[in-house]
Amino acid sequence: MDNNSTAVADSADENTSGSGSQAAPIATGSSTTASDVVIETRNLSKIYKDFWGRKKVHALKSLDIEVRKGEIFGLLGPNGSGKSTTIKLILGLLFPTSGRVLVFDKDATETKKNEQIGYLPEESYLYQFLNAEETLDFYGRLFDMSGRQRKQRIEELLTLVGLQGARHRQLREYSKGMRRRVGLAQALINDPDLILLDEPTTGLDPIGIREMKDLILALREQGKTVLLCSHQLGDVQDVCDRVAILHQGELKELGRVSDLLKVQDVTEVHVTGLTDEAKKEIAEVIAKHGGDLKSMDNPTATMEDLFLNIVRESEARPGARRVTATADAASESDNAADGSKSGSDE
Amino acid sequence: MNLQPDDFWTFSEWLLRPGFFLESALLQGIVLIVLAIVLGLIVAYVISSARYGPGEGFFAVARAVRDFLTVDLPGTSPTRIFALSRLAFKEAIRRRVLFVIGLFVVILLLAGWFLNPESDDPARLYISFVLTATNYLMLALALFISAFSLPQDIENRTIYTIVTKPVRATEIVLGRMLGFVAVGTVMLVPMGLASYIFVKRGLDHSHLEVVEAEEIDGRIVGKTDYVRKHFHTFTIEKGETQGLTNFVRGHRHVVTRNDDGSFSIGKPTGQLRARIPDYGEIQFYDRNGEPKEAGIDVGAERLSDGYGSAGISRLIGVAKGARKLEHGYVEGGTLGMAEFTFDNVTADRFPNELPINLSIRAYRSFKGDIESGIRGSLTMKNPGSSAQADPIEFTVEEYQIDEKALPLVRSGTDANGETRDLNVFEDLVSEDGKLQILLKCEDSSQYLGVTKSGLYLRPAESTFEWNLAKAYISIWLQMTMIIAFGVMFSTFLSGPVAMVATAVCVLLGFSAESIYDTRHFIDSNIERGGGPIESLVRLVKQDAMTTQLDVEGVANQLIKSTDAIIIYSMDAIATALPNLPRMVSTAEYAAGGIDIFSAILARHCVATFGYCLLAFLISYFFLKSREIAA
Numbered sequence: 022m023d024n025n026s027t028a029v030a031d032s033a034d035e036n037t038s039g040s041g042s043q044a045a046p047i048a049t050g051s052s053t054t055a056s057d058v059v060i061e062t063r064n065l066s067k068i069y070k071d072f073w074g075r076k077k078v079h080a081l082k083s084l085d086i087e088v089r090k091g092e093i094f095g096l097l098g099p100n101g102s103g104k105s106t107t108i109k110l111i112l113g114l115l116f117p118t119s120g121r122v123l124v125f126d127k128d129a130t131e132t133k134k135n136e137q138i139g140y141l142p143e144e145s146y147l148y149q150f151l152n153a154e155e156t157l158d159f160y161g162r163l164f165d166m167s168g169r170q171r172k173q174r175i176e177e178l179l180t181l182v183g184l185q186g187a188r189h190r191q192l193r194e195y196s197k198g199m200r201r202r203v204g205l206a207q208a209l210i211n212d213p214d215l216i217l218l219d220e221p222t223t224g225l226d227p228i229g230i231r232e233m234k235d236l237i238l239a240l241r242e243q244g245k246t247v248l249l250c251s252h253q254l255g256d257v258q259d260v261c262d263r264v265a266i267l268h269q270g271e272l273k274e275l276g277r278v279s280d281l282l283k284v285q286d287v288t289e290v291h292v293t294g295l296t297d298e299a300k301k302e303i304a305e306v307i308a309k310h311g312g313d314l315k316s317m318d319n320p321t322a323t324m325e326d327l328f329l330n331i332v333r334e335s336e337a338r339p340g341a342r343r344v345t346a347t348a349d350a351a352s353e354s355d356n357a358a359d360g361s362k363s364g365s366d367e
Numbered sequence: 368m369n370l371q372p373d374d375f376w377t378f379s380e381w382l383l384r385p386g387f388f389l390e391s392a393l394l395q396g397i398v399l400i401v402l403a404i405v406l407g408l409i410v411a412y413v414i415s416s417a418r419y420g421p422g423e424g425f426f427a428v429a430r431a432v433r434d435f436l437t438v439d440l441p442g443t444s445p446t447r448i449f450a451l452s453r454l455a456f457k458e459a460i461r462r463r464v465l466f467v468i469g470l471f472v473v474i475l476l477l478a479g480w481f482l483n484p485e486s487d488d489p490a491r492l493y494i495s496f497v498l499t500a501t502n503y504l505m506l507a508l509a510l511f512i513s514a515f516s517l518p519q520d521i522e523n524r525t526i527y528t529i530v531t532k533p534v535r536a537t538e539i540v541l542g543r544m545l546g547f548v549a550v551g552t553v554m555l556v557p558m559g560l561a562s563y564i565f566v567k568r569g570l571d572h573s574h575l576e577v578v579e580a581e582e583i584d585g586r587i588v589g590k591t592d593y594v595r596k597h598f599h600t601f602t603i604e605k606g607e608t609q610g611l612t613n614f615v616r617g618h619r620h621v622v623t624r625n626d627d628g629s630f631s632i633g634k635p636t637g638q639l640r641a642r643i644p645d646y647g648e649i650q651f652y653d654r655n656g657e658p659k660e661a662g663i664d665v666g667a668e669r670l671s672d673g674y675g676s677a678g679i680s681r682l683i684g685v686a687k688g689a690r691k692l693e694h695g696y697v698e699g700g701t702l703g704m705a706e707f708t709f710d711n712v713t714a715d716r717f718p719n720e721l722p723i724n725l726s727i728r729a730y731r732s733f734k735g736d737i738e739s740g741i742r743g744s745l746t747m748k749n750p751g752s753s754a755q756a757d758p759i760e761f762t763v764e765e766y767q768i769d770e771k772a773l774p775l776v777r778s779g780t781d782a783n784g785e786t787r788d789l790n791v792f793e794d795l796v797s798e799d800g801k802l803q804i805l806l807k808c809e810d811s812s813q814y815l816g817v818t819k820s821g822l823y824l825r826p827a828e829s830t831f832e833w834n835l836a837k838a839y840i841s842i843w844l845q846m847t848m849i850i851a852f853g854v855m856f857s858t859f860l861s862g863p864v865a866m867v868a869t870a871v872c873v874l875l876g877f878s879a880e881s882i883y884d885t886r887h888f889i890d891s892n893i894e895r896g897g898g899p900i901e902s903l904v905r906l907v908k909q910d911a912m913t914t915q916l917d918v919e920g921v922a923n924q925l926i927k928s929t930d931a932i933i934i935y936s937m938d939a940i941a942t943a944l945p946n947l948p949r950m951v952s953t954a955e956y957a958a959g960g961i962d963i964f965s966a967i968l969a970r971h972c973v974a975t976f977g978y979c980l981l982a983f984l985i986s987y988f989f990l991k992s993r994e995i996a997a
């Protein structure tokens with residue numbers, strides 16, 4: 022499994038594309054022939070108007086982006102910056118005020134494109150009175166899937182999102198995260214080529230987040246295109262190949278994550294089994310070469326790592342409580358809060 | 368039941384109105400749909416050219432029409448429609464609409480206390496009550512379930528996950544409509560069964576004993592006890608053990624003589640009927656025997672009504688005036704009579720006798736002997752020759768269907784003027800199978816009133832159950848229509864507004880005749896209170912309806928012309944709306960014990976289909992052009 026430090030470490034090599042190790046063969050060609058472009062927005066603007074046609078909000082201003090086949094594209098931005106608006110325009114839920122959106126070279130308002138699309142909305146807008154199985158069955162029918170196909174797909178998806186046990190409970194009894202999971206399952210029911218995820222990780226527990234990230238990466242491995250938006254910067258950083266950063270409806274930054282995040286003049290080294298003397302020596306070596314040693318510490322585990330460890334252990338040995346370890350970890354993370362970005366591997 | 372001229376139309380006469388194409392339903396339907404399309408295109412163009420500019424706007428509209436025909440309509444899939452209608456069904460059930468069935472049962476139970484089984488015509492009372500109750504309940508329910516669903520889905524944004532699947536707007540609309548129709552059907556069936564049981568049980572009663580019986584030459588003549596304000600007399604023929612009572616309040620009982628000499632009286636029979644009538648052509652003659660278009664008007668019989676059957680031709684001012692058919696009267700003791708000519712009178716259809724039903728009115732110009740009713744007579748006559756049977760006298764039974772039978776052999780005068788026994792089929796029916804029956808009043812200076820539907824032959828009988836089912840089908844059709852309208856309005860209005868809009872349509876449909884009436888008086892310059900503003904002025908000034916409007920000069924002009932505009936637009940709208948009162952009135956057939964004509968049911972079916980199609984088209988374009996997430 023990846024996590025942020027390896028990704029950053031990998032990218033120290035200029036020539037390898039970001040997360041190249043995980044990229045599926047399909048995604049390697051980054052040349053943009055027309056057929057490679059899955060989503061294209063041209064000068065896309067959206068002004069929300071009220072009933073009388075009076076302008077309320079200029080939510081999106083002249084957005085030009087291209088999402089290519091096989092990549093994971095992230096839309097970043099603060100609340101109200103127009104991320105969801107963009108996704109809705111791509112889906113044809115909104116009509117552009119000016120400009121165009123092309124999805125699979127078709128106009129965004131065409132229904133037929135939806136056969137290859139999966140969409141996870143901001144919140145789970147699902148029918149509360151259906152249970153998970155009925156929900157997925159319903160959405161399966163909307164794709165004209167045969168009964169056998171539906172049955173098989175529902176099994177796969179319920180296992181994938183971990184709702185096997187709750188499949189017969191009505192959605193209104195579900196917790197937020199469980200609804201989110203059903204939402205994800207319905208987005209994948211048709212094995213889509215393009216998946217649009219509006220804040221996929223909100224409401225999920227850390228395991229869910231991790232699983233979601235793994236899933237997104239796995240989807241790319243299958244050659245799918247993913248467009249997601251989020252303000253969980255860490256998540257975006259973990260999975261996205263390219264990001265666009267929006268602010269107040271304007272595109273502020275667009276590029277490869279690896280390029281955007283690389284800090285050119287800092288070197289990062291992770292070593293195990295060093296004695297204190299050795300560390301001192303290294304510091305001296307650095308000083309000798311004119312380097313400026315910013316910090317040399319035991320890295321703190323991230324809260325995510327800690328949490329994942331606890332859950333994993335509890336699953337292995339149900340019932341036992343890891344008192345000491347928790348206390349240790351807690352005091353450890355108290356020591357150095359700033360080290361979270363350079364968190365270590367497990 | 369008093370049928371109107373258009374009730375007698377066959378289905379194709381209604382659809383095409385040979386000779387009066389302007390009045391035809393087909394024309395009305397075509398005009399409506401063409402108008403909807405033209406108006407739709409204009410509105411769409413105005414809106415989209417405001418949005419995208421005049422040139423782009425034109426292409427946007429053209430594209431929408433092309434998409435509908437080439438993509439969405441052919442791409443519509445039954446699987447998806449089924450999935451969506453199942454969802455709509457489940458959703459409606461979740462909203463606990465089934466409680467309405469419970470409510471209906473409670474209404475029936477309460478009605479059991481209030482409906483009087485001792486009334487003159489309990490069957491009519493019971494049947495019309497259950498049908499009317501079901502009808503209005505179902506209309507309200509249809510209104511309620513159809514108008515809220517789509518707006519709620521849009522508000523909850525559950526629609527997002529649907530329209531981002533390959534779902535066509537056609538499927539969303541059809542799925543909704545079908546789902547709600549299924550809900551309505553699921554509710555209508557138990558309500559129908561409950562009604563049937565209610566009517567059956569409500570009319571059931573038993574006479575316990577025979578209070579008088581005497582044997583005359585081996586023939587037993589007797590009288591039952593007095594139950595529910597009536598008793599029956601009966602006869603048991605010599606050598607038989609069973610006999611029938613007479614008809615009282617539309618029913619009779621079987622009386623059986625037991626071995627020990629006691630009698631047992633069976634259940635009431637014959638009160639739930641579905642007579643299949645065979646109507647003749649009516650011709651009135653005045654007191655001098657001159658043929659007249661109508662009978663004597665004894666006053667207040669000609670109501671302003673029945674405008675609607677003239678369709679478009681009334682709207683554009685070609686057909687004028689009311690078309691309501693009311694009772695025409697014939698004067699007693701004169702040559703005045705009503706002549707009914709029946710077609711196709713054959714021995715196959717009437718093997719034993721000529722069953723004939725009368726529902727006629729009496730009008731007394733002087734009191735006379737109030738105890739005995741007014742007498743009339745029926746005379747069978749051959750329209751092709753002068754052969755005529757002797758009159759058969761009877762006493763008029765008002766406000767109920769009087770069941771009689773004419774014998775197949777009757778003394779009379781044949782074509783050669785000889786007096787002998789005449790055989791109906793040989794002597795009285797003409798070569799082309801026609802028979803005339805003359806209705807006369809036998810008491811001089813008294814009058815009998817009749818319409819075309821007041822005297823008919825009854826060659827056959829259908830079952831009451833099937834007739835009730837047909838009345839329920841008519842309710843089902845109305846429900847379907849309202850669901851279609853509700854769904855249509857809900858594609859562009861919010862839930863409550865959509866419901867109000869649908870309700871307004873229903874109300875306008877129900878008051879169409881009054882609107883036409885007002886327009887007729889405005890057109891023909893007759894003072895009848897005028898339009899809404901004039902009425903208000905009169906109300907405030909406390910002026911009578913028939914006086915000149917007491918407002919001077921310009922104000923008068925203003926009031927009159929504003930009223931005219933209001934009434935004319937309401938007229939146009941009401942003409943475009945389904946004629947619900949007609950559909951509701953099928954209940955009268957069932958209640959009156961007359962088989963609901965297939966032609967009428969077929970008309971309602973076609974009209975319903977037409978309106979659903981219209982609603983479907985409008986819904987599609989509204990939904991398609993709607994920005995779901997805005």
Ligand SMILES: Nc1ncnc2c1ncn2[C@@H]1O[C@H](COP(=O)(O)OP(=O)(O)OP(=O)(O)O)[C@@H](O)[C@H]1O
Nearest residue numbers: 069078080099100101102103104105106107996997
């Ligand atoms: N239906 C709407 N009507 C009017 N204004 C809207 C509508 N939807 C969004 N907006 C406005 O458009 C702007 C962008 O909203 P959008 O939902 O795209 O933001 P976002 O980037 O997804 O934010 P968040 O991170 O909170 O989800 C906001 O100012 C919002 O108020």
Ligand SMILES: [Mg+2]
Nearest residue numbers: 104105106143
């Ligand atoms: Mg958002």
